[in-house]
Amino acid sequence: KIPAIGSPARTQAILNRYRLNAKKSLGQNFLNDLGVLKEIVQVADISTADDVIEIGPGIGALTEQIAQSAHEVMAFEIDENLLPILDETLSPYDNIKVINQDFLQANLPKLIKENFDGQHRLKVVANLPYYVTKPILMDILKGNVNFDATVLMMQKEVAERISAKPGNRDYGALTVITQYLENVEIAINVSAQSFIPSPKVDSSVVKLTPKQKRNVVAYDEKAFFGFAHGCFMHRRKTLWNNLQGIFGKQPAVKVQIKADLKKLNINQSDRPEQLSVDQFVEMANQFHASGL
Ligand code: SAM
Secondary structure: OOOOOOOHHHHHHHHHHOOOOOOOOHHOOOEEEHHHHHHHHHHHOOOOEEEEEEOOOOHHHHHHHHHOOOOOOEOOOOOOHHHHHHHHHHHOOOOOOEEOOOOOHHHHHHHHHHHHHOOEEEEEEOOOOOHHHHHHHHHHHHHHOOOOOEEEEEEEEHHHHOOOOOOOOOOHHHHHHHHOOOEEEEEEOOHHHEEOOOOOOEEEEEEEEEOOOOOOOOOOOOHHHHHHHHHOOOOOOOHHHHHHHHHOOOOHHHHHHHHHHHHHOOOOOOHHHHHHHHHHHHHHHHHHHHOO
16 A cells, blocks of 8 residues: 655655655745644545645645545645646545645635535635745635635744734734634644645644624624725824824814714723724724714
């Protein structure tokens, strides 16, 4: 029996055989730690009830582990040099489709319709290329596809930002937007030694599951995201300063902002990072209602 793709010996043999040099510019750090690979699949709770989208299969280490548990896998790989390798390494599996496309350019709804039967849960699992962590995260969050779970290996620093609590220095617009949409959990911390080549930063696996119930609902999601960004434009300044940056400094505007904040019991001298996600939504809705 051939050892798993992600076992250190097999990974090394594949890299040697194809004389493959990992491309830094494409964020190629291959996982060669079977323990971590299996843990990712466990965190994602993959079963034959799931169709899974993978971003960046690389040489197929994670893809193989997912395919052994999932119904079907669709994997987006931007690097065409990896296609012949994936062809070979994943040949034992008949439930994997590799698509040679930039995930950020892919027409996901269309591809999902073409490749999945719509009778299974939909999940995203990836060991992300770190140079595009944030665009990919935003793409998944804002996209027109609803995923039942998203499990992503990313830089620990980004994982800490999206899971931060109010008052934490990592708490920012990305935190507010992500936590408005999803429950965020850091599931595994992974050392750089679990990859070949080792990345320069520590990594974490984050699990996102859609929020089923919200205390307050934004009147318009896109506008709310823009509002959240505006509130953190100058994170060392007060909420009051940032709100004037968004709405202007005209006397009538200032009076309205003050009245709205009072109504919501929010202190204008607070710093943006002190406010809860619900408070950001309440503000966005209130300012919209009062015509700001
Ligand atoms: N899944 C493999 C593993 O865990 O060993 C490889 C992960 S490696 C960190 C990231 C992979 O994403 C690389 O194979 C890289 O070529 C691919 N990639 C980079 N940018 C991409 C993009 N925009 N769309 C799809 N794949 C991308």
